[in-house]
């Protein structure tokens with residue numbers, strides 16, 4: 001796209017993505033502006049928002065992306081955001097939703113297991 005204002009508008013309307021500028025190449029007559037979305041959270045919010053306007057082929061592709069996301073959830077938390085299903089969200093932010101409670105519980109079980117392992121080790125050393 002060679003119109004910067006259009007690219008800026010799509011970023012503003014969608015609220016996601018980044019803008020790149022490319023100087024024209026030798027065979028091209030104009031400089032180019034690009035809008036792209038790379039962040040998974042942003043991609044997902046975008047495809048969910050536009051889905052109802054998509055035809056069959058793109059809807060299918062969106063479905064594939066949702067499937068991929070389900071099978072390969074993000075492993076790392078995004079900077080500056082504490083996600084649900086983490087102990088931090090439970091203890092620091094007081095969230096009591098099921099995924100957060102489960103995360104806290106899982107950690108609790110691990111702690112108990114570690115404590116018992118330590119006790120057993122001491123017992124075995126003494127006897």
Ligand SMILES: [Zn+2]
Nearest residue numbers: 084095097100
């Ligand atoms: Zn939560």
